[in-house]
Amino acid sequence: MRVRRITSLFFLLTFLIFSLPIPEPLNLLKIKKEKLDVLKSLNIKILEELDTCYIGVANDSELSALNRFKVDFSILVKDIKGKDFFLIYSKSPEDIRKLEPFGNAIQIEENTILFWRKEEMGISIPSEFQKKRLSKDSITKFLRAPPKIEFSEGGVRENEIIPLIIDEVSEDNLVYLIDTLQNFQTRYASTKNCEDAGDFIYSYLKNLGLETYFQPFSFRGHSSRNVIAEKKGKTNPEDIFIICAHYDSTSNIPTIFAPGADDNASGTSAVLESARILVKYPLDFTVRFICFSAEEWGLYGSSAYASSARDKNEKIVGVLNFDMIAYSDKLPEDLEIIVNQNSEWLAERTIQASKTYYDYPIRKIVSSSFLYSDHASFWQKGYDAFCAIEDNPIRNPYYHTTYDTLNTLNIDFLKSVVKLGLATLSDLSQPIRPDYPETPKGLRAKYVVYKSLFNSVKNIYISWNRVEGAMGYNVYRTTISHLNYKRLNLTPVLNNFFEDKNLKTGISYYYVVTALDSSGKESNYSQEVGVFEKGNSEDKFFLFYSPKVLNDDKNF
């Protein structure tokens, strides 16, 4: 009897074990950048977007599905379990040979190497390389078709306060900040000195009167902190613009001495100087000043921040990341602004702000493959961001060495970059001018599509809250969010609503409104409202974080 019971139990257990689903091993793929809709519908986990391809993971059944839909892909690594992956910027074909002694390396694009080794071995990549840890989170739902940018010769609408703001940039303060930061000896994340530098940044921002806090995070058995300060917007505080830089440093002897004056005390000084100046000015939209840690380890600080912002559904409209902005290998040194296609408007807006407020040579580079600074963590979460850098590829011979000190920097160049950054940030966040009409609030929109058998048109109806004392309003429209607004009305709109009729369907439109007073003074732009049709690929993304993007009568 007992033997029979044991035998039955044995068979039952055997059955249970064999009926349990066995997880299929995941493969790392290089997927050609096409058929995004197919990849989304198959729910393929894409980890990175590069210029020519996506890096994704898929199990064997998903590979069959990709084959069925004729998606062009190749397997980079079979069974990724227990492996730690990095993307590394490659300047020359010899780089791959230099990396081979440290782990496995494959050239996946002209300037991108995939590097990996077993997790338990830790990372050991020579400090001369720019690297980014391959994220384990999917970015699939944030991928969207990029807008077609229309280039504009003109500048931005002038705000009389912005020239006053940029005039306040102090060379002495920039030098003081870099000197102080390099005097911590090292700011290598995981060291006490780095935490001390974090305390200094915290105190600096707090003493300005800004709401300041630490964001602690852990990485590879260590912990560190981002330092965040916020200046809340007066009109629409939910729209957030970020100016950021990493304050940690590295070198060939990172735990002992890594002054990191250019990389990246220069960027940190830009953030702190911007905070010092902007704190005095009331703004329409919120500005956050953020100094990230553990960038040099693989963007850990910014990654923790961007993930948390996305989890909280924060409406981060644009991120200006400054990384290495004080070394010039030639004169005059131009500033490189690196963006992905979706963030191109930020670079264009910077160029326009430069034309209006501070003429300076800028080189725009559109490259999804440049993932080696904190802006990439925001791209990863579907936010628009740029990276401002002196040169790409890096030409500073002291990069990641113990010689990266204040005396090697060009402070005039740094000052210009800070002025330019402040002009752009102010233009985006909009300083409120006294004696001007209030910025209109409560902009909302709805649309109706009319269809015949073969054509359709879209009518958009927008309305906003009345502004006290306003004699009329101007309505502006664009097809690229936050760029190149064109006025729609020939004479001021007297009511607080506007109809924009007979528009093409399948195109997203964005609106802002200004108020006019009796002397013709025009307020700042209102918060932007975007109108997307249901089923449009942008629709899901924007509705995800913007409740103002709607087509709901209840809200109209």
Add this chain to the structure above:
Amino acid sequence: MMIRIFNILCILLFFFHQNAFPGEHFKIGLFLGYFHPSQSEFKGIYGNGYPKYFSLSLKIKNNLFISTGYEFINLKGNAIGEGEESYPLRFEMKNLPISIFYIFQLRNLESSIGIGLIRSSFKERWESIPLEYSGRKTGYFVFANLEIPLVRVLYFVTSIRFERIYSDESAFSKRIDLGGFKAFSGISINL
């Protein structure tokens, strides 16, 4: 263009008939009809319509006829949308059907059933804004006729037809069937 093709077809039919089947029947018909579109979107925009149809048929063997013709229809409608705006529309469709049909006697009435292909040329125009679309498509149809003799060679004809003509594109997320049910009445001269 459609008229030119129709003329060519008539001439070809005439010679084909003269050479192959001298002395057989020849039918010329003129009809007014009623069109009920199959697809709800089409019906929602334009409702029903009244096509005009001219046909030419030749007996090719025993009770078997071939036929061609020229048909046109003009429709007026309004764009559909959830708002209160009105966008008047016009839709013109010109069809060139080619069919084969079989005639059988039903007491003293002559009945026929047939199938055919239809080449359709259509144009949709928004009247208040400069927006239009034109296209061409081939579909198929089945039909049945009933002929009642009036005097000598003159017959009264009623006909019902079911057509399917799918467009390649549309403003909806599916193809549009430009066909539907058609009922015609008219006179035919049978020689």
